[in-house]
Every structure is written in C-alpha cells, then in structure tokens.
Amino acid sequence: MKYSFTEKKDTRSGFGAGLHEAAKSNKNIVALCADLTGSLKMNDFERDFPDRFFQAGIAEANMIGTAAGLTIGGKIPFAGTFAAFATGRVYDQVRQSVAYSNKNVKICASHAGLTLGEDGATHQILEDIGLMKMLPNMTVICTCDYNQTKAATIAISEHNGPVYLRFGRPAVPNFTNPDEKFEIGKAQKLYEGNDITILATGHLVWKAIEACEELAKKGINAELFNIHTIKPFDAQTVLKSVNKTGAMVTAEEHMLNGGLFDTAAQYVALNNPVPMEAVAVMDTFGESGTPDQLMDKYGLTAENIVKAAEKAISRKR
Amino acid sequence: MEKIEKLEQIASQVRRDLLRMIHAKNSGHPGGSLGVTDLMVCLYFDIMDHSPENFSIDGKDQDLFFLSNGHVSAAWYSVLARNGYFPIEELGTFRAINSRLQGHPTTAEHLEGIRIASGSLGQGLSVACGAALAKKLNNENKFVYCLMGDGEIEEGQVWEAALFAKARKIDNLIAFIDFNGQQIDGTTIDVMGLENICDKWKAFGWEVMECNGNIMEDLVDTINRAKAKAGNGKPTVIVMKTEMGNGVDFMMGTHKWHGVAPNDEQLQIALSQLDETLGDY
Numbered sequence: 076m077k078y079s080f081t082e083k084k085d086t087r088s089g090f091g092a093g094l095h096e097a098a099k100s101n102k103n104i105v106a107l108c109a110d111l112t113g114s115l116k117m118n119d120f121e122r123d124f125p126d127r128f129f130q131a132g133i134a135e136a137n138m139i140g141t142a143a144g145l146t147i148g149g150k151i152p153f154a155g156t157f158a159a160f161a162t163g164r165v166y167d168q169v170r171q172s173v174a175y176s177n178k179n180v181k182i183c184a185s186h187a188g189l190t191l192g193e194d195g196a197t198h199q200i201l202e203d204i205g206l207m208k209m210l211p212n213m214t215v216i217c218t219c220d221y222n223q224t225k226a227a228t229i230a231i232s233e234h235n236g237p238v239y240l241r242f243g244r245p246a247v248p249n250f251t252n253p254d255e256k257f258e259i260g261k262a263q264k265l266y267e268g269n270d271i272t273i274l275a276t277g278h279l280v281w282k283a284i285e286a287c288e289e290l291a292k293k294g295i296n297a298e299l300f301n302i303h304t305i306k307p308f309d310a311q312t313v314l315k316s317v318n319k320t321g322a323m324v325t326a327e328e329h330m331l332n333g334g335l336f337d338t339a340a341q342y343v344a345l346n347n348p349v350p351m352e353a354v355a356v357m358d359t360f361g362e363s364g365t366p367d368q369l370m371d372k373y374g375l376t377a378e379n380i381v382k383a384a385e386k387a388i389s390r391k392r
Numbered sequence: 393m394e395k396i397e398k399l400e401q402i403a404s405q406v407r408r409d410l411l412r413m414i415h416a417k418n419s420g421h422p423g424g425s426l427g428v429t430d431l432m433v434c435l436y437f438d439i440m441d442h443s444p445e446n447f448s449i450d451g452k453d454q455d456l457f458f459l460s461n462g463h464v465s466a467a468w469y470s471v472l473a474r475n476g477y478f479p480i481e482e483l484g485t486f487r488a489i490n491s492r493l494q495g496h497p498t499t500a501e502h503l504e505g506i507r508i509a510s511g512s513l514g515q516g517l518s519v520a521c522g523a524a525l526a527k528k529l530n531n532e533n534k535f536v537y538c539l540m541g542d543g544e545i546e547e548g549q550v551w552e553a554a555l556f557a558k559a560r561k562i563d564n565l566i567a568f569i570d571f572n573g574q575q576i577d578g579t580t581i582d583v584m585g586l587e588n589i590c591d592k593w594k595a596f597g598w599e600v601m602e603c604n605g606n607i608m609e610d611l612v613d614t615i616n617r618a619k620a621k622a623g624n625g626k627p628t629v630i631v632m633k634t635e636m637g638n639g640v641d642f643m644m645g646t647h648k649w650h651g652v653a654p655n656d657e658q659l660q661i662a663l664s665q666l667d668e669t670l671g672d673y
Contacts (some may be wrong), residue, residue, distance in 0.1 A: 106531070106628060122495070126529070127529070129525065129560060130559075130560075131553075131556065131564075132555065132556065133554035134553075134555065134556060134558070136514075136518070136548070136549040136552055136554035137513075137518040137521070137549055137553045137555075137556050138518075139518070140515050140516075140517075140518025140519050140520045140521070140522065140549065140553065141518050141525070141553075141556065142522060143508060143518075143519050143520070143522060144458075144508075144518065144519035144520060144521055144522020144523040144524070144525070145522040145523070145525060145526050146517070146522075146528070147449060147450060147451070147456070147507050147508065147522070147523045147524055147526060148450055148452075148522075148525075148526020148527055148529065148530055148532075149450050149452075149526065149530070150522075150526050150529065152522070167512050167515075168515055168549070170512075171511065171512045172508060172509070172515050172518070172519055175498065175509045176498070176499050176500075176508045176509045177499060178508070245478070332668050349404035386398075388644060
C-alpha cells in the first residue's frame with residue numbers, strides 16, 4: 076500500500092482541533108453552535124474562548140443570520156450544526172444573508188451523508204453539496220480525514236468569503252500528512268496513472284485508495300485525485316488527467332444530482348467527452364443502519380469503484 | 393422645536409423623493425415607505441452617530457441601522473442620499489437596469505450605506521444581533537438599530553432572534569416594528585391574528601416601548617428614552633404605530649398602496665401635499 080494509517084479518527088474532531096488552533100492566533104474568530112457543541116467537537120473552543128462562543132440554541136436560521144451580522148463587525152464566525160440543518164433548513168438565510176451579501180461566514184457541517192448512521196434519512200442529508208455549490212460566492216469543501224479537516228478549518232479562517240465545510244461523524248482512516256498545508260481549490264493527486272481518472276471526495280477517498288490498489292493488481296493504473304474542494308473546481312487539473320486517461324469515475328457520499336459527479340461531468344462533457352461512471356447515491360433517501368451497512372447497501376464501496384472503473388475503461392473507443 | 397421642524401421638513405422631501413422614484417419606474421412600495429419615512433429621518437438626521445462621508449461595512453465606532461423589511465427601500469435610499477452617502481442624482485436610477493439602487497437593498501452593488509441584503513423577510517433582526525454582539529466584543533459603546541414590518545414578524549426566524557437576543561443579553565440593540573396593521577392580503581389581524589404585539593415581546597423578555605411613528609417629537613423622545621435604558625441586559629423593541637401612506641391623503645388608511653405605483657395624475661396630487669424643502673433630485 077502506498078498509503079497507510081495508524082488510527083481511525085473522525086473528521087469532526089479534525090474540525091474541532093482546527094478551530095481551536097486557528098482561534099489561538101486569530102482573536103477575530105468566533106463560533107456559534109445550535110445545541111450540538113459536543114457532536115461538533117466545539118467544546119475546547121467554548122472552554123478556552125467563552126467570550127467568543129455563542130450558544131445559538133435549536134434555532135439555525137437565527138444562527139446563520141447572527142453569523143452574517145458578526146462579520147459586519149470584523150469577526151470570522153464559524154457556525155456549526157449537522158449538515159442537514161446547516162443547508163436545507165436554512166437555505167434562504169444562507170442565500171440572502173451570507174452568499175448574496177458575500178459575508179465571511181464559515182458554515183461548518185457535521186454528520187453529512189449516510190455515515191451519520193442509525194438516526195436515519197431525516198438527518199442523512201445527501202443534497203447539501205448541490206444546494207451550497209449552486210450559490211454564487213460560496214466555496215464548497217468536503218474533506219477526507221482528520222488531518223485534512225483540521226488543515227482545511229485553519230485554511231478557511233484565512234480565506235475571505237463564505238465557505239461551506241462538510242465533514243462527518245464516523246472514525247475513518249487518518250492518512251494524510253498532518254503537516255501538509257490545505258490549498259483551497261486544488262485537486263490533490265494521490266496516484267499517478269494512465270488508464271483511468273478517479274475523482275473522490277470525503278469518506279470515499281480512502282475507499283478509492285483501496286480501489287486503486289485492487290485495480291493495480293489487475294494491471295490497471297488509475298490516476299486518483301482527492302477533490303476536497305468541489306467549488307471552485309480544479310477543472311484544469313482534472314481535464315489534463317482526463318485528456319491523458321480517456322475515462323473518468325467519480326465517488327462520493329452524496330446524491331448523484333448536485334454532487335461531485337455533475338460538477339466534474341459538466342467540465343468533461345463541455346471540453347472532452349469521455350466515458351464516465353459514478354459511484355453515488357441514486358435519487359433515493361437513506362435509512363437507519365450502521366455506517367458500514369449503509370455504505371454497502373447504497374453501493375458506496377471500493378468494490379463498486381473498481382467495477383465502475385472497469386466499465387468506463389471498457390467503453391473507451 | 394426648531395430641530396423637530398427641521399426633521400419634518402426633511403421627511404417631506406424624502407416623501408417626495410420616494411414617490412417620484414416609484415412613479416418613474418412604475419414599480420415599488422409607496423405605502424410602507426411613506427409610513428417609515430419619519431423614523432428613518434429621525435434616526436439618520438438626529439439619533440445616530442454615523443459617518444456618511446466615510447462609509448465602511450464594519451462601521452467601527454458608529455451606530456448601525458439594518459432594514460429588515462427591504463421593500464421600503466425607496467425611503468431608505470432617499471434618506472441615505474440626503475445624508476450624503478451617495479449622490480442625490482443617483483435616486484433617479486432606482487430599480488433601473490445597471491443601478492446600484494436595486495429593488496431590494498443589496499451589498500452586491502457596493503452602494504454606500506448598505507451593509508447586507510434584505511428583502512426575503514425575517515432575517516434582519518438576526519443580523520442586527522450579530523452586529524450588536526460584534527460591537528460588544530470590540531468594546532464599542534454604540535447602538536444597533538433594526539426596522540421590521542409588523543407582518544414580517546409572522547416569520548419564525550424573528551422569534552428565534554427574539555429568544556437569542558434576550559438569552560445573550562444583547563442590550564445595545566433597539567428594534568422597531570412598523571405597526572401599520574396592514575399586509576398584502578389584508579389586515580395583520582385578518583391574515584394571521586396578529587394581536588397583542590407588545591405582550592408577545594414582553595413575554596420574550598424584551599424591554600417594550602410604544603410610540604407614534606409618524607410624530608417626529610414622539611419618535612425622538614421615545615428613542616432617547618430607549619437609549620437611556622441600554623446596559624440593563626435586555627434588548628429593546630419600540631412598537632411604532634404608523635399609517636401606511638402617511639403624508640398623502642388618498643394613500644392613507646388602506647393597504648391598496650403596498651406595492652402599486654402612483655400614475656401621473658396621482659403623483660401630482662400627492663406632491664401637492666408635500667413641500668419641496670430641499671429641492672427635488
């Protein structure tokens with residue numbers, strides 16, 4: 076294996092650690108949370124910076140508006156809640172008070188996707204990337220592990236503009252370099268190859284690594300990118316790779332509609348149409364179950380990335 | 393009294409401005425704009441500590457005003473221009489293509505005086521809470537004002553903000569409710585049973601005051617008394633009784649003029665009732 080890990084950690088803890096670290100050096104960073112401080116791992120911030128922490132209660136619309144108002148006084152607010160409530164529930168507030176007004180609000184969304192698990196479909200939002208990326212001015216980031224989420228949290232504190240940062244609940248392999256600086260908008264190349272371009276985001280990145288190892292055993296050299304920034308999309312890097320490999324697969328814990336696939340497919344279709352396949356949730360809601368059971372049932376597996384890659388390659392002319 | 397008369401004269405000009413702006417594009421909201429004109433003039437020409445010539449989004453060491461019911465933008469634009477935030481001639485571009493004076497206020501066009509977009513109702517009080525908290529964090533001893541419509545408080549977010557402001561002790565915040573009792577589909581009582589507005593805010597823990605929002609002296613006096621109560625740990629709301637269409641006889645006492653522009657003849661009748669005190673744009 077080219078990549079290895081010594082422990083599994085949750086991405087939300089990476090967010091909590093990054094927020095705490097960024098806040099130490101930048102006193103303008105403030106945080107708000109809608110009654111989920113422990114789930115969002117914002118306890119350390121609340122303990123060490125109590126004057127800069129605002130409990131918003133179960134009132135997400137007001138939390139987003141208050142965050143927008145705090146930016147007017149020069150603050151850098153990180154507003155945290157579950158992804159379902161940070162996007163769909165407050166879409167109009169995000170649209171008018173944050174995106175259209177171009178406010179420096181960081182919307183920090185945990186428990187995204189199926190891996191929220193047993194709470195079921197009400198909480199398992201699979202449309203959030205689509206909702207957020209449609210908004211002009213919005214940057215959309217979906218990180219793959221603890222280290223990267225921590226780095227991304229620090230990076231967005233230094234970026235001026237609205238950001239949607241998506242992360243999750245379960246412990247996943249923590250494999251990225253903890254010292255690597257997070258570059259917003261830059262695709263991260265994980266494998267070099269000539270046969271197929273694979274784009275993965277979030278929790279599917281590690282599964283894509285496993286898939287690449289499996290493909291290599293079959294003599295297929297995949298080029299894998301971690302697309303941690305869905306918007307702005309690193310089209311230049313992706314198109315260069317697709318021009319070389321002639322086929323593409325995407326993998327994401329999100330609805331096919333509105334996710335990584337349709338962003339990538341737009342660029343590929345307009346510039347150099349090649350065979351494309353997708354591993355994503357297909358126009359259905361989730362359900363209760365363990366994260367692993369759900370990822371298996373809805374087909375978000377390394378095995379399906381391998382199959383999708385083989386299918387895309389077979390469709391090349 | 394000289395001050396009050398001067399403010400009333402300015403208000404007369406603002407009413408002329410907004411009617412001419414709305415008439416020119418045959419588009420806008422005259423009724424509500426006329427009703428809140430006196431408050432806006434009172435705030436911007438007397439109460440607020442602000443710097444029209446050096447506008448910045450953060451408004452450091454200044455009082456801030458947020459308009460939550462953005463559809464009364466014509467009144468606000470006139471007041472801002474008459475204050476010197478931007479050229480008075482620019483009022484003629486209201487609601488036109490390529491204008492900075494959008495139908496509803498926005499920061500997207502970088503118009504001096506505007507700090508956030510509003511239009512979709514119910515969001516301004518939350519924004520004002522955030523801006524007021526930032527003033528506290530920055531140790532700025534300044535006020536944040538927010539105007540809402542009465543129909544607007546049917547939005548749930550307003551009550552989220554009401555709870556939040558009390559819980560977080562945001563006592564440098566003074567909100568106004570434009571209590572004209574009218575909304576698009578009828579009276580606020582008929583549409584949503586909106587009774588006992590003061591009691592509702594008292595139950596949420598706010599300092600509640602009342603005044604007549606179309607009597608300049610009452611406005612000045614009430615706002616100054618509200619300011620004197622700052623620092624008691626409670627946010628303040630002033631329920632301001634107003635009349636839609638105030639200042640123009642045929643526009644008063646009806647919600648017919650919420651979103652309808654006067655025609656040529658109606659404009660002339662309206663203008664004949666309003667003194668041109670500062671010169672039309």
